[in-house]
Amino acid sequence: MTALIFIFLLVFAFLLLTLVRFLELSGFSRLDAFAILVISPLTTSLPPVKFADFGEMSVYLSISGFVIPFLVCVRQFSIGKVALKKALPGIALLTTISYLISRPESDGVGVSHPLLPVLTAVFYSMVIERDYPSCLAYVCATLGMFLGADVIHLPVMEHLTSSVTIGGAGVFDAVYMSGFIAALFDSMLIFAKKLLKRR
Numbered sequence: 001m002t003a004l005i006f007i008f009l010l011v012f013a014f015l016l017l018t019l020v021r022f023l024e025l026s027g028f029s030r031l032d033a034f035a036i037l038v039i040s041p042l043t044t045s046l047p048p049v050k051f052a053d054f055g056e057m058s059v060y061l062s063i064s065g066f067v068i069p070f071l072v073c074v075r076q077f078s079i080g081k082v083a084l085k086k087a088l089p090g091i092a093l094l095t096t097i098s099y100l101i102s103r104p105e106s107d108g109v110g111v112s113h114p115l116l117p118v119l120t121a122v123f124y125s126m127v128i129e130r131d132y133p134s135c136l137a138y139v140c141a142t143l144g145m146f147l148g149a150d151v152i153h154l155p156v157m158e159h160l161t162s163s164v165t166i167g168g169a170g171v172f173d174a175v176y177m178s179g180f181i182a183a184l185f186d187s188m189l190i191f192a193k194k195l196l197k198r199r
Helices: 002-025 030-042 063-078 084-100 115-128 133-157 172-198
Strands: 049-054 057-061 102-105 108-111 163-166
Touching (some): 063 133, 084 102, 084 133, 102 133, 133 163
């Protein structure tokens, strides 16, 4: 049993380092990659932080589903990996799609067809950005999901529940998977292009 656990941990560590390397090759720093792949999932058990009151409803922010992904996005802007003029149309597009595929419920916001934002972010970033498409895909998918699935639905949610968590139940998976998978897809495409050029 101990040997199996050791082998599992080795395989897991290898896969994690491989994913981190993929993200690094596509423009993310090691800190960003670990924040996306490790820190965000490990903080899912942390309680949300109260942000504000929206009418009679309390608005909370999920550490793993909002704060960390949002900080990663802000960092991409601050270090110049993502240009605002390229990101805004993509965020608007992803916000619209996220709004259309999400539905407010008493226990949060449900999201159907989460693969659609992923594919849209990948396609948009590969067309618009040559240098760091993965970073652009992550920013557009993540911020678009926040706005379209959570923020725009706040007026409706006020009539359904006394509190709501942005990036929380129902949206965390969609936010995390949309941003991460979009970035990973772009990273793999970039890696494949580099291999073809070498040949």
